[in-house]
Amino acid sequence: MINEQIARAETGAPKQAHDSSPGQPVRVNEDANHDLSIRVRDLNLWYGKNQALKNVNIDIFQKNVTALIGPSGCGKSTFLRCLNRMNDLIKNVRIEGLVEMDGRDVNEAKMDEIALRRRVGMVFQKPNPFPKSIYENIAYAPRMHDLVSRKSDQDELVEQALRDAGLWNEVKDKLAEPGTSLSGGQQQRLCIARAIAVKPDVILMDEPTSALDPISTATIEDLMDKLKQQFTIVTVTHNMQQAARVADYTAFFHLGELIEYNDTRMMFSNPHTKKAEDYITGRYG
């Protein structure tokens, strides 16, 4: 059967990742958790008349790191933003298809996008701490969500989030300083701490290290590896080595289509499609 798929890929025909269940990765990682977190079926998205996503089918598993790779403009960030409806903020966007989480279609009219974003947090390409103190950057959202009532709970939550983000030791003595006073890598970890403080199920990361130096990048990669104990992480990356290093599953997008979705080791050692192979071996990108 694999041979048949390779043959199809080499002729360049559009390909579904798996025949029986189209959203399944080609090869399932035996060691990983297989509980479904988000199920996406036939997702299409248009910016005005421009179709940016074409028939995307994918299953995202809980407590794994799933990396989305592909050349720029391939729709990977757009896809990521469909998962917490951040695309709602852009005008002239039309979305069709199913994005299912916890048995609910996130795009249905009854779904409150605020509630969705409570459960699906996001970390952005450029660190964007709020113009507040380090402490407030983290305490702000949980307080608004009524996750904490007492001051001591709040202190505890802030400390826990900062510890989880590996930032506590660096900032514990300057919690009152503005978040913008930190270095770029620290700011990004602050943003991660901010996201995990509201205890989401899923954390989306949109090229979280692309604005950072190599050392900060390595720190964040280690952090992702740790955080997947508690959270489902979907990350967009430009950097294939990063996907190879941190992801359990990797999805390769090209021109709005999901070309291949596979166990990361398989993807990088033995891609099933020609396009993915060309991209991974650096023939274009």
Place this chain on the structure above:
Amino acid sequence: MPTNQIYLLFSGVLLALGLAAFFMARARASRLRENGMAMYAQPDQYAWFSVLTTAGPAVLVGALGAFVMLLIGAEIPTLYLLGASLVVATIGLLVGLMQVRPTFHARQAIEVVIRAVLATAAMVSIVTTLGILLSIVFEALRFFQMQSFWEFITGTTWAPGDSFLAAAGRADEGASAAQFGSVPLFAGTFIITLIAMLVAIPIGLLAAIYMAEFAPTRVRTLAKPVLEVLAGIPTVVYGFFAAITVAPVIVDVAGFFGLDASFNNALAPGIVMGIMIIPFISSLSDDVINAVPDSMRQGSLALGMTKAETITSVVLPAAIPGIISASLLAVSRALGETMIVVMAAGMRPNLTANPLEDMTTVTVRIVAALTGDQEFESAETLSAFALGLVLFVVTLTLNMVSVIMIRRFREKYRANDL
């Protein structure tokens, strides 16, 4: 010969000399070039250079002469002055023609002159500020020679009524000595400004929030010009509106609640001034709110915040330096606003906190002092400059603080743009 004709003749001769310079220099340069000489510049550039050497020094001589006459009071007959100027022009013409040589960088020379002329124009703004400062300081000093500075700053009675008698040397005939205690004027200015800000800041800021964060594009494109119209209405018109329409309404409303309001109450000019300042606040705040990077909003929304929570806890705190800066500028405008208060506020210095009473402001007193029939030397006239000096210092300070704040705001978000 009447002066006008002299000037006309002068201009005509100068123009003729300039034209002659242009065509002679161009002809000369063209001839040189036809002879196959490589030249540094185009014939036209030599021509323009000659025009500059002809007219420039001549005009300078004329201007210098006029200035000397004004400053020192030396009498130079106009005819001689203009004659000298024309002689200079002729010499300039000859010099210009001599310079038509292949080795001369006419273009660079023109460039230097143009640069100098532009720089001179740029100096006008400095001269203007100096002019305001000097004219005010000078006359204010004369005022403080007559009146105690301490009295002026701390006195609570402003009664310049009889000062013209003192100026006429008949002080002893006056019933009472003039008093220049400016506290009631500043109190009145302060209260009217306060009322204006209470109207303008909330409405302007909220309107800006709506336009920047909620409004659909169509509403935005419609609302902006409407607010601009509000900003473009002359202050004298607002003054009329305040005095004729708003003040009687306030008197009626106050009467309805059993309160006694003056027709020159402080509320009417205050409210109308607030309306005038709304577009000022809203457009500056709109700019500032739009300058808050979108990544801030997205960061907050991605945490599951509602739009209002994002605005009040993230966008506005980020924009606050800009908003404060806009408000300071607005305060400075309200303090210096003249027509609305001249037409709608009272003339009587009145130290009170009741906005239903009439009170007067600094600008009203400046206008009153300078439109009366007093002699310029009288203490009352000069008091206008003392008040003007205070106004200048206060508005300048507010403006400086505001500029510094907005600069900090800009730098912060540019830096954060990585």
Place this chain on the structure above:
Amino acid sequence: MSQSFDEITAQLKRRHRKSARLKWVSMSALILAAAFLVVFISDMLIKGLPAFQQAQIQVEVTYSEQSQQMPPAAVNEDVRRLVSRGFLRTLPRAMKQNPELMGTTRMEWVLADSSVDQYLKGNHSGLKESQRTVVDKLAEQGRAELKFNTRFFTSGDSKMPELAGIAAAAMGTVMTMIVTMLVCFPIGVMTAIYLEEFATDNWLTQTIEININNLAAVPSILFGLLGLAIYINFFGVPRSTPIVGGLTLALMTLPVIIIATRTALRSVPDTIRQAAFGVGCSRWQVVRDHVLPVSLPGILTGSIIGLAQAMGETAPLIIIGMVAFIPDVSASFTDASTVMPAQIFTWAGEPDRAFVEKTAGGILVLLAVLISLNATAVWLRKKFERRW
């Protein structure tokens, strides 16, 4: 561990309500601001539109020796107080110019007194009971009518409301604006060119920039003090004239033009300059041939806005005496003169109620001019807007 969507949604109700509240409150603020404008404009229209009409009555005018000596005798006793004194005053001259009028009696439409005008417009008037009956009767016979008030646009100021017009003030505004623009447009544009294209960033440039920003925020009345102390008292420029008014307003408008021109120059991309330098242009040639032509619409837009601002300014002009009473239209730069806003200010201070509609009428004219100027500026900006 985590809450379900339904649980979270249930908690969100209060927050959504709060969010909606901010939206409504902020929207009402904008509506309130727009409502102010509507109230204001309609108030001015209600008060000012009647000024464009003026009562005239048809009376018998007797041209005789007696009316030559004593003009009021030309009309009947019962309508004598109803006819404008301004009209009666012109009779002797009319008879001198047209001798054939002498000895005739004609029915003529003549300008009515302002009290008749106010009475016909339904306002409070100073007419006595008996006079009102006369006017009512005339109106019934079609001999008292409100007609278009051409005089409002053709004559200067007058103490008699029915004679007062805006022509002198309009002419004063035109003359003053000519002086203003002649002075501040070249200086403003040159300053902007210097700062944007020539100046290096040194302390002098910074001083100039700070200065311009400050000048833009200096209260306008202080420019009046400058005009009084420097122009009038020091240089001896004649008081109350368009030349001193124009020079004063020029300094006030200068920052507006400088800032607008700089913005326009800055929006020209550097690639254009580099291309021009690349083919060997000098700095001035680059500016003259490449930068200025494309930024001209922006400069013009800014100048028109500055002009509109100067046109509505009153405070500094009061200080330099441009609130003079000017009954005759004069087109000289050195004669005492008044401007539209100053005329509005003077009329607003007249105790006679009839001047309220004159004031509002003048305001309507001024607003119409200012709004069309601003609209022109917006149109220019739209038409020539260029995206690089």
